[in-house]
Amino acid sequence: MDTVRTVVGALPRPGLRERKKQQTRDALVRAALDLIVTRGYDGTTVDDIAAAVDVSQRTFFRYFASKEEVALFVPGLAEQRITEAVRARPRDEAPLEALRRAVLDSWDAIGEAVGRLVPMELHMRVYRVIESTPALLAAHLRRSAELEEELAAIIAAREGVDVDSDPRPRILVAAFGGVIRVAERLWSAGDDLSEEALRELMRTCLDHVGPALAANWRTDASLNRPHET
Amino acid sequence: MDTVRTVVGALPRPGLRERKKQQTRDALVRAALDLIVTRGYDGTTVDDIAAAVDVSQRTFFRYFASKEEVALFVPGLAEQRITEAVRARPRDEAPLEALRRAVLDSWDAIGEAVGRLVPMELHMRVYRVIESTPALLAAHLRRSAELEEELAAIIAAREGVDVDSDPRPRILVAAFGGVIRVAERLWSAGDDLSEEALRELMRTCLDHVGPALAANWRTDASLNRPHET
DNA sequence: GAGGCTAGTGTCAGCCGCTGACACTTGACA
DNA sequence: TGTCAAGTGTCAGCGGCTGACACTAGCCTC
Numbered sequence: 037m038d039t040v041r042t043v044v045g046a047l048p049r050p051g052l053r054e055r056k057k058q059q060t061r062d063a064l065v066r067a068a069l070d071l072i073v074t075r076g077y078d079g080t081t082v083d084d085i086a087a088a089v090d091v092s093q094r095t096f097f098r099y100f101a102s103k104e105e106v107a108l109f110v111p112g113l114a115e116q117r118i119t120e121a122v123r124a125r126p127r128d129e130a131p132l133e134a135l136r137r138a139v140l141d142s143w144d145a146i147g148e149a150v151g152r153l154v155p156m157e158l159h160m161r162v163y164r165v166i167e168s169t170p171a172l173l174a175a176h177l178r179r180s181a182e183l184e185e186e187l188a189a190i191i192a193a194r195e196g197v198d199v200d201s202d203p204r205p206r207i208l209v210a211a212f213g214g215v216i217r218v219a220e221r222l223w224s225a226g227d228d229l230s231e232e233a234l235r236e237l238m239r240t241c242l243d244h245v246g247p248a249l250a251a252n253w254r255t256d257a258s259l260n261r262p263h264e265t
Numbered sequence: 266m267d268t269v270r271t272v273v274g275a276l277p278r279p280g281l282r283e284r285k286k287q288q289t290r291d292a293l294v295r296a297a298l299d300l301i302v303t304r305g306y307d308g309t310t311v312d313d314i315a316a317a318v319d320v321s322q323r324t325f326f327r328y329f330a331s332k333e334e335v336a337l338f339v340p341g342l343a344e345q346r347i348t349e350a351v352r353a354r355p356r357d358e359a360p361l362e363a364l365r366r367a368v369l370d371s372w373d374a375i376g377e378a379v380g381r382l383v384p385m386e387l388h389m390r391v392y393r394v395i396e397s398t399p400a401l402l403a404a405h406l407r408r409s410a411e412l413e414e415e416l417a418a419i420i421a422a423r424e425g426v427d428v429d430s431d432p433r434p435r436i437l438v439a440a441f442g443g444v445i446r447v448a449e450r451l452w453s454a455g456d457d458l459s460e461e462a463l464r465e466l467m468r469t470c471l472d473h474v475g476p477a478l479a480a481n482w483r484t485d486a487s488l489n490r491p492h493e494t
Numbered sequence: 495g496a497g498g499c500t501a502g503t504g505t506c507a508g509c510c511g512c513t514g515a516c517a518c519t520t521g522a523c524a
Numbered sequence: 525t526g527t528c529a530a531g532t533g534t535c536a537g538c539g540g541c542t543g544a545c546a547c548t549a550g551c552c553t554c
Contacts, residue, residue: 053521053530081510092533097512130480174407178399181406181446195482203447203470208477210443217410218435241432248437249474251359253424282501282550310539321504326541 061099063089066154068106073161077107077169104175107166110150110159111176115183117145122190131191131205135212136242143235160229167224177217184213215241290328292318295383297335302390306336306398333404336395339379339388340405344412346374351419360420360434364441365471372464389458396453406446413442444470 050058067088071080082103086096100106121138129137150159166172188206192199199205219238226233247253279287296317300309311332315325329335350367358366379388395401417435421428428434448467455462476482 051522056521057531082512083510093511094513094534095532098531101512103511131482132478133480170407173410174403177406177410178403181402184443197482203451203473204477204482206447206451207444207470207473210447211440211474211478212443214413214439214441214443215436218432218439222432222435241436244432244436245440245478248433249361249440249478251362253360253426253433280551285550286502311541312539322540323505323542324503327502330541332540 060089060091060095062153064091064096064099065106065109069110069154069158069162072107072165073158077103077165077172102175104172107162107172108176108179110154110162111166112179113149113153114142114146115179117142117149119183119186119190121145122187125194127194131195131208132212134191134194135187135209139216139238140235143231147231156231157229160231163220164224164229167221180213180217184209187213211245215245289318289320289324291382293320293325293328294335294338298339298383298387298391301336301394302387306332306394306401331404333401336391336401337405337408339383339391340395341408342378342382343371343375344408346371346378348412348415348419350374351416354423356423360424360437361441363423364416364420364438368445368467369464372460376460385460386458389460392449393453393458396450409442409446413438416442440474444474 064085068080068085071084071088075084080103082096083093085103085106086093096106100109118139121142122134125134125138147156150156166176184206188209189199191209192202192205195205197205216238219234219241222241223229223234223237226237293314297309297314300313300317304313309332311325312322314332314335315322325335329338347368350371351363354363354367376385379385395405413435417438418428420438421431421434424434426434445467448463448470451470452458452463452466455466
């Protein structure tokens with residue numbers, strides 16, 4: 037904690053030690069995801085992962101607090117980009133619109149950040165495992181809840197309201213998050229695991245929020261359904 | 266599986282054996298919740314719970330698949346009542362309204378079902394532990410996701426749409442579920458742990474869905490805020 | 495009411511996730 | 525070059541959870 041602090045954070049010169057650390061961590065992530073998509077989450081032990089990178093189990097746990105954490109590391113990168121994107125939205129945008137655009141526009145940034153660490157296809161396959169593995173899904177949802185908390189704070193600040201006395205930021209984000217999760221779920225259950233498919237699903241899901249909350253589905257149903265599937 | 270099947274399900278005569286089972290299970294739940302609220306979730310081992318009921322650890326795991334399950338057993342009862350209530354709503358109600366009324370109106374049924382098993386206050390205190398214990402919160406969220414899936418199917422059936430081709434049921438339920446969770450969270454973080462407080466929070470949160478999704482908060486903000494807290 | 499049948503239980507052994515303690519190695523920096 | 529701290533391996537141990545197997549106790553039939 038009382039370490040020598042580099043001036044700008046760590047950007048200027050990684051340092052040999054630091055580079056090695058980064059390297060092992062990345063290797064652990066890659067090995068973990070590889071094993072997980074082939075043998076399944078429960079079929080992969082931490083010992084397997086550690087052995088694949090030739091470190092001890094103890095070392096694994098110095099990098100990741102749990103087996104879940106390593107599996108959700110890459111999604112975590114994506115979440116980071118999204119919060120950044122929300123923060124960067126112009127303040128005159130409506131809150132819901134800001135969230136919407138942030139998610140839809142950060143695709144490239146996410147792809148780049150993820151691709152630097154693991155092949156994109158691997159990441160996609162991991163999502164399927166997440167959705168179909170109870171323990172992993174639970175952890176993912178909890179993390180999503182934390183993300184929502186963070187987004188609520190950002191939205192509140194943007195709109196100049198107090199996040200504790202005005203429930204709207206949290207409510208908006210919760211509803212939004214729920215919809216995003218539906219898109220994730222539909223995507224991981226479907227056949228087309230491409231990025232475009234996910235992006236398109238998110239777009240259509242968000243388009244359906246209004247109609248879904250509408251008073252009566254039966255009258256205006258066919259009207260607000262752009263195209264099926 | 267090829268057991269002798271009682272005609273009506275199990276209602277007519279519980280049978281001595283069956284009664285004993287019910288009894289141990291209830292005792293396990295009660296002991297578990299007692300321990301959990303006093304020593305915390307992580308501070309309570311399955312051995313502790315089993316010992317308190319004077320059964321072996323192995324037996325505990327024959328009743329509950331995991332430590333989480335016993336902690337979330339009572340919330341599970343509440344969820345059951347809610348799905349029943351949704352199913353019972355008149356079909357001419359708008360979907361969102363049906364969900365809303367189902368939740369707000371099943372309070373008595375929930376109270377009765379819960380009270381038969383554990384003191385209401387204990388149940389309330391458990392909620393606080395759930396929200397503040399990562400592992401437990403994760404499990405809770407996963408179960409909520411399952412509940413949402415079930416509710417989506419009910420809504421879809423009600424509205425005569427196909428849950429797999431029309432995303433609206435899932436989206437509606439996801440948004441609704443998100444809002445309910447916000448209420449739960451605010452409640453468990455607040456001072457007033459009464460049922461009325463939770464109910465009131467849910468009501469106001471649901472009232473805020475429209476405004477929260479509205480285009481611009483700054484113009485109509487003060488307008489749609491009934492009362493603070 | 496004695497018999498067999500089966501559901502439920504306890505015991506035991508063991509895997510796996512995860513942690514604290516301690517000794518050792520290796521990059522950093524004077 | 526020598527000192528210091530950061531990072532690692534080893535070991536021992538706890539707690540959640542499971543399969544196997546033997547035992548006990550309700551149930552049902554004759």
